[in-house]
Amino acid sequence: MWDFSTDPEFQAKLDWMTQFVRDECEPLDVLFPHGGDPYDVHNVASRAILRPLQARVKEQGLWACHLGLDLGGPGYGQLKLGLMNEIIGRSYWAPTVFGTAAPDTGNAEILAMFGTAEQKERYLQPLLDGEIVSCFSMTEPQAGADPKEFTCRARREGDEWVIEGEKWFSSNARYAEFLIVMAVTDPDASPHRRMSMLIVPADADGVEILRNVSVLGERDDLDEGIHGYIRYNRVRVPLDAMLGGPGDGFAVAQARLGGGRVHHAMRTVGLCQRALDMMAERALSRRTQGEPLYKKQSVQQMLADSKIQLVQLRLLVLHTAWIIDTQPNGTARSSIAMCKVQMARVMHDIVERAVHLHGSLGVTLETPLAGWWASVPQLALADGPTEVHQGTVAKELLKAYTGTDDPFPTEHIPERLAAARDKHSVVLAAHGLT
Numbered sequence: 480m481w482d483f484s485t486d487p488e489f490q491a492k493l494d495w496m497t498q499f500v501r502d503e504c505e506p507l508d509v510l511f512p513h514g515g516d517p518y519d520v521h522n523v524a525s526r527a528i529l530r531p532l533q534a535r536v537k538e539q540g541l542w543a544c545h546l547g548l549d550l551g552g553p554g555y556g557q558l559k560l561g562l563m564n565e566i567i568g569r570s571y572w573a574p575t576v577f578g579t580a581a582p583d584t585g586n587a588e589i590l591a592m593f594g595t596a597e598q599k600e601r602y603l604q605p606l607l608d609g610e611i612v613s614c615f616s617m618t619e620p621q622a623g624a625d626p627k628e629f630t631c632r633a634r635r636e637g638d639e640w641v642i643e644g645e646k647w648f649s650s651n652a653r654y655a656e657f658l659i660v661m662a663v664t665d666p667d668a669s670p671h672r673r674m675s676m677l678i679v680p681a682d683a684d685g686v687e688i689l690r691n692v693s694v695l696g697e698r699d700d701l702d703e704g705i706h707g708y709i710r711y712n713r714v715r716v717p718l719d720a721m722l723g724g725p726g727d728g729f730a731v732a733q734a735r736l737g738g739g740r741v742h743h744a745m746r747t748v749g750l751c752q753r754a755l756d757m758m759a760e761r762a763l764s765r766r767t768q769g770e771p772l773y774k775k776q777s778v779q780q781m782l783a784d785s786k787i788q789l790v791q792l793r794l795l796v797l798h799t800a801w802i803i804d805t806q807p808n809g810t811a812r813s814s815i816a817m818c819k820v821q822m823a824r825v826m827h828d829i830v831e832r833a834v835h836l837h838g839s840l841g842v843t844l845e846t847p848l849a850g851w852w853a854s855v856p857q858l859a860l861a862d863g864p865t866e867v868h869q870g871t872v873a874k875e876l877l878k879a880y881t882g883t884d885d886p887f888p889t890e891h892i893p894e895r896l897a898a899a900r901d902k903h904s905v906v907l908a909a910h911g912l913t
């Protein structure tokens with residue numbers, strides 16, 4: 480059965496969220512607009528506004544909904560989470576207000592799966608309660624897209640792991656209570672068994688933030704961003720700081736990514752919808768040559784193309800969520816990669832049109848558009864660049880095909896024509912068509 484409807488009870492929750500995000504989360508976006516603001520647990524003013532909002536979300540049973548039943552979440556499944564994330568995506572602050580901000584969500588998942596009872600009490604519970612934030616420290620200065628190039632090392636010394644090396648773009652490190660670090664524990668093992676994942680308290684001796692790297696559109700200064708360039712100077716952690724076993728780093732990293740990518744894609748749908756809302760208002764309100772902008776065919780094309788791309792992306796992401804919910808593990812691999820590739824492209828196209836339609840105002844910092852535009856390249860990089868995901872899609876699709884030894888393709892018309900003639904030779908002969 481194909482069914483695109485939402486059950487009324489859940490729709491009521493979505494309606495509540497839509498209103499709440501507009502009324503309560505979007506104002507935070509303009510009050511505290513800097514990249515790290517939602518994660519800055521030391522900002523007393525923002526927390527004073529945030530905590531009561533989080534309490535209202537909890538009252539509605541909508542807090543940290545990405546969690547499965549075993550972790551006290553509602554176990555909604557990816558399709559419902561997709562619809563929720565579409566609304567959350569309209570606001571930069573909303574993920575924090577709803578307890579679903581990355582990388583804390585993925586980090587909570589792997590702590591729940593692989594952490595000890597003590598680690599869960601020390602890190603997982605405060606993380607789930609929104610009291611602390613965390614960091615995922617994997618990318619290195621010399622390598623990102625291909626983790627097999629990583630060199631940050633963890634060596635066993637007695638009953639400790641000693642971590643030495645550098646990490647780059649460890650988002651939110653400056654606010655984090657702990658970091659989850661991927662390090663090489665056995666350089667001689669096969670490439671996918673070389674690395675392991677370790678929990679490191681942010682205040683451990685030897686954790687040195689060299690710079691807080693800022694990105695395009697975030698801040699002007701070089702050292703006031705949120706992406707930590709970190710040196711681990713012989714940082715010592717106990718043996719049980721390892722999540723999973725030695726060599727399980729890749730498997731643990733994979734465990735935190737699948738659902739998160741779909742959520743992120745749906746948030747992009749929500750953000751693009753907001754850009755389209757702005758385009759529509761502008762087209763109806765702004766006048767040129769004695770008529771509103773929307774009367775111009777080129778403006779209608781911009782609106783129509785944006786709507787078509789957005790609906791296509793939305794269906795792709797929701798279909799992917801449906802596959803995750805209903806098909807065996809791993810079936811959605813290619814679809815997840817398609818969402819990752821396509822969300823950056825669609826955001827690129829829609830936000831660019833929205834900026835353009837707003838004219839000079841569009842390039843100022845007086846609407847959210849310029850900030851969204853500046854963030855487009857990040858979307859195509861964070862969580863792996865487009866090309867890597869295209870590779871996944873291509874490899875998966877090729878599994879259904881085989882090559883041919885014939886110098887001509889199987890669709891070569893002369894050969895197909897000969898075969899068709901042969902197949903219907905009797906009828907063709909009867910009609911004098913041989």
Ligand SMILES: Cc1cc2nc3c(=O)[nH]c(=O)nc-3n(C[C@H](O)[C@H](O)[C@H](O)COP(=O)(O)OP(=O)(O)OC[C@H]3O[C@@H](n4cnc5c(N)ncnc54)[C@H](O)[C@@H]3O)c2cc1C
Binds near residue numbers: 582865866
């Ligand atoms: C906003 C943001 C937040 C991030 N947060 C974190 C974080 O919290 N923790 C963390 O560990 N990392 C984080 N990252 C890093 C992110 O994971 C990397 O940027 C990403 O994996 C790409 O690595 P790289 O930047 O080193 O690019 P590179 O690996 O150097 O790739 C650069 C370019 O090379 C090309 N390329 C690379 N591989 C291939 C390939 N296989 N085929 C064809 N072309 C290829 C692509 O054009 C690619 O864009 C974040 C990045 C961004 C932008």
